[in-house]
Amino acid sequence: FKPFQKLKYSKWMLAATSLVVLWTYAFITGLSPSVLRAVMMFSFVAMARPLDRQTNIYNTLAASAFILLVYDPFMIVSVGFQLSFLAVIGIVGLQPPLYRLWEPNSRLWDEVWKITSVSIAAQLATFSLGLFYFHQFPNYFLVANLFVIPLSFVVLLMGIGLILVGYYAAAASALGWALEWIIKVLNEGVFLIERLPFSVLGNIYISKLQCCILLLLVVVIYTWIETKKSAPLIIGSLLCILYSMDQWIYLQKNVKPGKAIFYNIAGHTAIDFMESGRTYFVSDSAMARDILKIKFHVAPARVQAGVRNVHQGAAVSREINGCALMVWNKKTIVQIKDPAYVVPPGMEIDIVVISNNAVRSIVTLVSQVKAREYIIDSSNSFRNASRLLEESHSFGIKTTSLLHQGAYTIII
Numbered sequence: 339f340k341p342f343q344k345l346k347y348s349k350w351m352l353a354a355t356s357l358v359v360l361w362t363y364a365f366i367t368g369l370s371p372s373v374l375r376a377v378m379m380f381s382f383v384a385m386a387r388p389l390d391r392q393t394n395i396y397n398t399l400a401a402s403a404f405i406l407l408v409y410d411p412f413m414i415v416s417v418g419f420q421l422s423f424l425a426v427i428g429i430v431g432l433q434p435p436l437y438r439l440w441e442p443n444s445r446l447w448d449e450v451w452k453i454t455s456v457s458i459a460a461q462l463a464t465f466s467l468g469l470f471y472f473h474q475f476p477n478y479f480l481v482a483n484l485f486v487i488p489l490s491f492v493v494l495l496m497g498i499g500l501i502l503v504g505y506y507a508a509a510a511s512a513l514g515w516a517l518e519w520i521i522k523v524l525n526e527g528v529f530l531i532e533r534l535p536f537s538v539l540g541n542i543y544i545s546k547l548q549c550c551i552l553l554l555l556v557v558v559i560y561t562w563i564e565t566k567k568s569a570p571l572i573i574g575s576l577l578c579i580l581y582s583m584d585q586w587i588y589l590q591k592n593v594k595p596g597k598a599i600f601y602n603i604a605g606h607t608a609i610d611f612m613e614s615g616r617t618y619f620v621s622d623s624a625m626a627r628d629i630l631k632i633k634f635h636v637a638p639a640r641v642q643a644g645v646r647n648v649h650q651g652a653a654v655s656r657e658i659n660g661c662a663l664m665v666w667n668k669k670t671i672v673q674i675k676d677p678a679y680v681v682p683p684g685m686e687i688d689i690v691v692i693s694n695n696a697v698r699s700i701v702t703l704v705s706q707v708k709a710r711e712y713i714i715d716s717s718n719s720f721r722n723a724s725r726l727l728e729e730s731h732s733f734g735i736k737t738t739s740l741l742h743q744g745a746y747t748i749i750i
Contacts, residue, residue, distance in 0.1 A: 660696070
């Protein structure tokens with residue numbers, strides 16, 4: 339638009355065109371929180387120029403966040419929203435002092451150092467959220483970003499170009515082939531780094547308080563480096579003590595106590611017996627082989643409980659006459675798996691687990707098997723579980739249905 343700068347309304351033409359292009363891009367890409375943040379920020383910048391107003395990056399960020407949250411208050415709990423704003427704050431605040439630490443002599447090393455300093459700044463601002471939400475830390479993020487950032491920029495430009503030439507089949511086909519090839523190179527590079535030894539530091543659990551403390555520690559350390567005053571050091575030391583106290587409470591409350599977790603996984607039986615960082619997993623054979631379901635439904639609870647060692651449930655379970663007898667921390671649990679079940683008479687039972695639609699009447703079961711508590715697991719049909727739950731409520735029998743009430747944890 340430089341040729342039009344001498345026109346009377348060129349500034350407003352540029353602003354209007356920029357807004358149309360920005361918001362068209364936002365809608366094409368699906369209005370994700372990170373894209374909305376960027377588009378909203380640059381919308382402020384575009385409008386500031388024709389109004390002859392100066393922009394401040396922090397004010398622009400704050401105004402963008404405010405407008406987006408007025409539009410959708412629940413966006414604040416979006417991981418993409420949080421990571422996007424924190425990453426920009428980190429890049430704006432931390433990248434300049436990091437970049438000034440080294441002045442490369444060559445253009446190539448200068449570009450490499452720019453990408454590296456941006457990566458470090460963004461990682462410092464967001465690593466606490468990464469630990470909190472994803473329970474892992476990418477050890478090779480610097481190596482990955484050296485080619486991910488340039489290639490993703492190329493992919494972005496070529497993707498826009500593909501939309502523009504989409505009407506011309508030959509040009510679109512050629513550009514689409516090149517774009518597909520570059521995306522494959524980008525993805526394969528990421529997967530290659532992921533397969534390297536020690537690429538990810540995983541199974542990390544931090545609480546909300548610890549996440550906030552880590553964020554504050556980054557701010558405090560940055561303030562100390564910039565001011566060289568003692569107050570940030572004192573605050574940082576107090577934060578470290580608070581972090582240690584919260585970690586000790588977490589170990590005493592979540593890791594050391596013995597517990598049994600009955601998972602709500604439709605069509606399956608899945609139970610974890612946990613204590614002091616180890617667990618014994620009892621499940622049906624199909625569930626035991628389903629790595630994706632274990633990763634999605636079971637792994638988060640194990641991370642929260644600090645589990646490091648997973649053992650097969652055979653160590654705590656034994657099959658008897660259509661039932662499975664489980665003993666954990668002096669508690670007896672009987673799982674009824676077959677309608678032709680036979681429970682040994684006179685056995686003192688703490689919990690009865692009903693599986694595989696093996697029980698049709700909770701009252702009949704109670705007359706045969708006395709227990710302190712009954713659990714209807716997710717291997718039952720929803721209809722059968724509803725009938726058993728309604729019957730148990732009518733007769734005042736303590737019963738939990740996983741399909742109705744979700745996963746169930748018992749401290750043992």
